[in-house]
Amino acid sequence: MSLTLTGIIKLVFGWLHIPEFLVQPTVMIVAAAIILGFILLVVLYLVYGLRKVMGWIQARIGPNRVGWEGLAQTIADALKLLTKEDIIPKNADKWPFIIAPIIVFVPAYMVYLVIPFGKGNGWVVQDLNIGILYVVAVLAIPTIGIITAGWSSNNKWSLLGAFRAAAQIISYDIPLVLAMVPAVMLAGTLSTQGIVNAQQGTWFGIFPRWFIVSQGVGFIIYLLAALAESNMTPFDIMEAESELVAGFNTEYSGMKFALFFLAEFASMFTVSAIAVTLFFGGWLPIHPSLSFIPPVIWFLGKAAVFIFVIMWIRSTLPRVRVDQLMSFGWKVLIPVALLNIAWTGLLVILA
Amino acid sequence: MQNNYAYIALFATIGVAFTVATMWVSWVVRPTHKRTGSKAEPYECGELPIGNAWRQFKAGYYIFALLFVVFDVEVAFIFPWARVLRDMKSAGLGLFAFFEMMVFIAILLVGLAYAWRKGVLKWD
Numbered sequence: 001m002s003l004t005l006t007g008i009i010k011l012v013f014g015w016l017h018i019p020e021f022l023v024q025p026t027v028m029i030v031a032a033a034i035i036l037g038f039i040l041l042v043v044l045y046l047v048y049g050l051r052k053v054m055g056w057i058q059a060r061i062g063p064n065r066v067g068w069e070g071l072a073q074t075i076a077d078a079l080k081l082l083t084k085e086d087i088i089p090k091n092a093d094k095w096p097f098i099i100a101p102i103i104v105f106v107p108a109y110m111v112y113l114v115i116p117f118g119k120g121n122g123w124v125v126q127d128l129n130i131g132i133l134y135v136v137a138v139l140a141i142p143t144i145g146i147i148t149a150g151w152s153s154n155n156k157w158s159l160l161g162a163f164r165a166a167a168q169i170i171s172y173d174i175p176l177v178l179a180m181v182p183a184v185m186l187a188g189t190l191s192t193q194g195i196v197n198a199q200q201g202t203w204f205g206i207f208p209r210w211f212i213v214s215q216g217v218g219f220i221i222y223l224l225a226a227l228a229e230s231n232m233t234p235f236d237i238m239e240a241e242s243e244l245v246a247g248f249n250t251e252y253s254g255m256k257f258a259l260f261f262l263a264e265f266a267s268m269f270t271v272s273a274i275a276v277t278l279f280f281g282g283w284l285p286i287h288p289s290l291s292f293i294p295p296v297i298w299f300l301g302k303a304a305v306f307i308f309v310i311m312w313i314r315s316t317l318p319r320v321r322v323d324q325l326m327s328f329g330w331k332v333l334i335p336v337a338l339l340n341i342a343w344t345g346l347l348v349i350l351a
Numbered sequence: 352m353q354n355n356y357a358y359i360a361l362f363a364t365i366g367v368a369f370t371v372a373t374m375w376v377s378w379v380v381r382p383t384h385k386r387t388g389s390k391a392e393p394y395e396c397g398e399l400p401i402g403n404a405w406r407q408f409k410a411g412y413y414i415f416a417l418l419f420v421v422f423d424v425e426v427a428f429i430f431p432w433a434r435v436l437r438d439m440k441s442a443g444l445g446l447f448a449f450f451e452m453m454v455f456i457a458i459l460l461v462g463l464a465y466a467w468r469k470g471v472l473k474w475d
Contacts, residue, residue, distance in 0.1 A: 028358060032365045082377050085384060090391040091403065098374070106366035113362050126358040133430055134359075155393035156404045167412030167474070170419040177426045181433045188437035190430070250394055255377035259370055326415070326474040331467060334422070338456050341429070345452065348436055349445040 004122055005030060031125050035112045043265040046307065047074045050265075053308065054315040084254035089154060092251065096152035101252070101259035103145030107138045108263040108270065115273045116192045118283050118296035124193055131192040132184055135274060136177050139229065142263065143169045149260075150248035161247025164322060168228060168235065171329040176225035178337035179218045182344035183211050183278040196282030210281040214347055218340050219279045221333055226275070228329070230267040233314040235325060272306035273299075414471045425459055 006027050013023055048063065048071065055062025063070035088097055114131040116124040128134050143166060150162020184190055187198035201209045212219055228235035244250075249260050276282055280302050283295035320328070393400050432452050439448040466472060 028361055029365070032358075032361055035362075036365060036369060082373070083380050083382075084377075085382055086377065087386070087391065089393045090386075091393070101374075102367055102370045105370050106363060109366040109369075110359065110362045113358055126355060128355055128358075136426075151405075153393065154404045156395065156400070158393075159404050159408060163408070163412055167415050170412070171415055174419065174422045174426065177423075178429075181426075181429055184430065184433040185436050188434065190434055254381060255374050259373070323474040327472055330415075330418075330463070330472045334463065335460065338460060341433075342453060342456060345436065345449045349440060349449045 005034075035125060036109065039109060039112065039266050039269075040262075042269050043262055044074045044078070046265045046268060047077070047261075049307070050311050050314070053311045057312070057315040078258065081258040082255055086254040086256065087251075089251050091154040093152035093154065096148045097251075098256070100145045100149035100152060101256045101263075103148060104142045105259045105263040105266075107141040108266040110138045111135055111267075111270050114192045115270070116196055116277060116282055117299050118294070121193070123283070123296060127191055127193045130190050132180055132190045132195070132278075135192075136180065139176075139267075139270075140169075140173060142267075146248050149252070153248070153251040155251050157244050157246070157250045158248050161244045161250070164244075165231065165248060168231070168322075168325060168329075171326055172225045172228035172235075172333070175221050175329060175333035175337045176229050178334065178341060179222035179225060180274075180278060181341055182215050182218045185341070185344050185348055186211055186214070192277050192282075196277060196284060199281040199284055202288065206287070208281055208284065208286055210279060210284075212279040214344065215279055215340075217336065218344070219275070221337050221340065222275060222278070225329075225333060226271040227310065227313070228325070230264065230271055232264075232268065232310060234317040234320050236319060268307060268310060269303065272303040272310065275306050276302040418466060418471070421462065422459070425455075428455070 006023065009026050009030065010023055013020070013026075051073070052062040052070070054060075063073040066073045066076045088094060113125050114128050114134055116127070118124075121127055146165045146169070147162050150158040150160075150165070153159075183195055187195040189195060189198070199208070199210050203209055203213070207213065224235075227233075249257060252260060276299060283299040285291045285293060285295075285298055389399065393404065429452070432448065436445075436448055439445055
């Protein structure tokens, strides 16, 4: 993105006689704005897609009124949320209440800094050499926002939801990170582009050398932990409608609620994108002979498959109980993830 | 390469700017009515709330938070090891590096088993 982008901006600046030193800052800001626009577009159609897919799975039609086949439904919803009256409860702690949606949304946006959409440095905003560690660090921040939201609402449902969220997210953070470690071990680098590049080539000329081949267990741990981490069904006990009203966002309305919603759907794409990067060869084609299809199409296509799987899980599975959830994380996922690291270590040493 | 980390600050700034801007736009276009009656009460399914939510509350997660700190520090140790394992192997220290980490992980698993046995992994 930024490679070609740098070229374009240099050209335009050359025509307009704008000094050279302004090129780099402009490129950075434009890249960040493109990513923001991408997130908004993706979320817009993920919400629509989720409603449609859930509708079809449950033998309904889903949204089909606003725009052609309901394609403008989410835009209408967003405009509605924008113009909704915003109510801050009487006894709420006002400033934490306002800041909480920001704390939840900003990290969900920041992760996109290292997601490799395509081949080369042009398709990732900045290929940080600590890529995966950065993802892990940033994905842990929204917990603070959720706790802030639950506490500052001064509502018992919110507080219960926030406490559950804290317990759940910190418990599933560990298996999530432990499931990412084997990919780093196999690739020998933390950079996301480096991990994708390490998966190039084929076994026996047919099977792609993706990390999923040796990391089936790791991938399942990752998927479960990531679903729990971004509070999606079947692990959405922190905002379980039938027991907690809406958990930490009970008191939120209007644009503040929309920001929580935005963050949730943005992280749905993030989870899929990271899964594709770590286990399914990122933007690599399934076989070298198919490399005439652009890498970015491969990447988005693979991510779309995972997003569909997440939607599928969401519309078929019931919610798990809170105590089952906690014991599953600590007593099953963490030991298995540690053993998976040991197995991968053996693989790296003996290969 | 020195721009690496400037991007993080830029993304944080743009993210905050975007959220503040949307909230501001919403503040401009939305109606504001006087909050009368029970409109501003916390929502408790239509009942008037009894008391405040900021009271003694069972913080069931604190023991998990303690365990989390232990395991998170461990993860911070595992990442550098995972990064250099291949390099260690090509330097001929592969088995050494592998067994070092296995000892570390075994100690942690013993700790987890202890916590399990003590019954702290139970949410109630």
